[in-house]
Amino acid sequence: MEGNTVTPDSSSKPGAGKRRTPETPGNLRPWLMEMIGKAIAAPSIEDLRAIVRSTRTQISGFNGFQPDINSYSERNNVPILTAESLILELDQILAARTIERARYYLRRMQRSTVEIKTNGVNDINLNRWKDYEEILTDSLWLFPKRDRSGPHNAWYWGNFVPQIPHQLILRFTRKGDWVLDPFAGSGTTLIEAMKLGRNSVGVELNSDIAMRTRQMVDTSVPRSSKCCVVHGDSASISPSDLLRISGGLKYRLVILHPPYHDIIRFSEDPRDLSTVADVDSFIRMLGKIVDNTLEVLGDGGHIALVIGDKYQNGEIVPLGFLSMNMMLGRSLVLKSIVVKNYDATRGKRGAQDLWKYRALSGGFYLFKHEYVFIFRHQI
Numbered sequence: 001m002e003g004n005t006v007t008p009d010s011s012s013k014p015g016a017g018k019r020r021t022p023e024t025p026g027n028l029r030p031w032l033m034e035m036i037g038k039a040i041a042a043p044s045i046e047d048l049r050a051i052v053r054s055t056r057t058q059i060s061g062f063n064g065f066q067p068d069i070n071s072y073s074e075r076n077n078v079p080i081l082t083a084e085s086l087i088l089e090l091d092q093i094l095a096a097r098t099i100e101r102a103r104y105y106l107r108r109m110q111r112s113t114v115e116i117k118t119n120g121v122n123d124i125n126l127n128r129w130k131d132y133e134e135i136l137t138d139s140l141w142l143f144p145k146r147d148r149s150g151p152h153n154a155w156y157w158g159n160f161v162p163q164i165p166h167q168l169i170l171r172f173t174r175k176g177d178w179v180l181d182p183f184a185g186s187g188t189t190l191i192e193a194m195k196l197g198r199n200s201v202g203v204e205l206n207s208d209i210a211m212r213t214r215q216m217v218d219t220s221v222p223r224s225s226k227c228c229v230v231h232g233d234s235a236s237i238s239p240s241d242l243l244r245i246s247g248g249l250k251y252r253l254v255i256l257h258p259p260y261h262d263i264i265r266f267s268e269d270p271r272d273l274s275t276v277a278d279v280d281s282f283i284r285m286l287g288k289i290v291d292n293t294l295e296v297l298g299d300g301g302h303i304a305l306v307i308g309d310k311y312q313n314g315e316i317v318p319l320g321f322l323s324m325n326m327m328l329g330r331s332l333v334l335k336s337i338v339v340k341n342y343d344a345t346r347g348k349r350g351a352q353d354l355w356k357y358r359a360l361s362g363g364f365y366l367f368k369h370e371y372v373f374i375f376r377h378q379i
């Protein structure tokens with residue numbers, strides 16, 4: 001979410017000042033805590049509501065909004081507060097029918113104002129979970145438009161939308177963790193990792209693409225975190241090399257976005273998953289890459305597979321479920337099957353009528369979805 005951080009003017013009474021001030025945990029929080037304390041101690045529900053109502057009015061009147069503050073980065077180890085979510089919480093308190101219920105909400109607000117609680121896997125502050133509007137928790141991901149911000153210019157045929165690695169990195173890593181993408185392509189995962197302050201390594205078989213992606217990450221993104229593009233075959237790259245890059249630290253997230261077998265041929269290299277002769281060989285080769293990456297994925301880390309199905313000789317080949325079954329045979333626990341909307345490729349978009357005709361005459365449906373299978377590594 002684009003967090004609007006609210007800060008009363010520290011030099012005057014809350015709401016009285018109209019000066020924009022940077023967020024300093026020292027001013028808003030004590031005032032809010034005092035208000036919550038008074039409201040909890042109020043002798044009647046009417047008195048409690050009067051305090052809450054006046055606090056709400058003052059918060060609505062603050063003009064200390066800072067729209068560019070990223071609400072995911074909890075600074076100085078205290079939660080960042082947004083005006084919108086504070087107002088929602090106050091409205092919930094005002095709607096409470098009994099004083100006990102209102103006090104319960106007030107105590108919860110008291111805790112979430114000063115304490116950070118995470119699940120240890122990511123940096124999401126569970127005490128302020130309502131602030132994370134942008135983070136998806138449903139198994140259907142509908143992205144109406146691709147994120148084209150910054151270096152994401154979608155030049156690579158067969159790339160994925162940046163929103164996929166964005167969601168996965170926020171849910172399954174913490175700042176400073178290491179992310180591995182064994183099918184790096186144009187580096188979409190690497191850009192998202194850097195934007196979110198995670199370190200990343202991408203492996204790419206095609207030397208021209210690897211070089212172009214390396215140039216892109218070296219030049220276009222502020223280097224607050226480490227990022228490395230390796231030219232190589234993910235089935236045979238040495239785990240010790242991958243660990244050397246991360247300074248010996250195990251990776252916390254692996255994002256696999258392999259070719260969907262031969263739907264797009266990425267090269268003529270026999271090690272390229274898009275060139276293998278049949279589906280069984282494709283699944284076997286993907287299995288080798290999964291085994292190789294599991295060597296460097298820490299216990300409790302996550303591995304996500306992004307893949308779609310294909311049609312061949314008049315029948316559907318469920319690449320997604322075949323790959324999922326292959327992965328279930330490893331030391332992995334399946335956590336989610338996400339279905340994501342799939343936009344037609346540029347080629348197909350131009351020939352939509354023809355595809356509709358083919359679907360009608362061939363008795364099949366055009367693919368409008370692909371999968372994100374998410375597993376937890378359990379050693």
Ligand SMILES: C[S@@+](CC[C@H](N)C(=O)[O-])C[C@H]1O[C@@H](n2cnc3c(N)ncnc32)[C@H](O)[C@@H]1O
Nearest residue numbers: 159160183185186188205233234257266272273
């Ligand atoms: C579907 S694309 C990934 C695109 C990427 N997610 C992006 O956003 O640009 C698959 C990539 O895997 C690469 N590839 C295929 N076989 C590989 C292998 N054995 N090792 C490493 N990369 C491989 C292809 O060259 C291609 O760039």
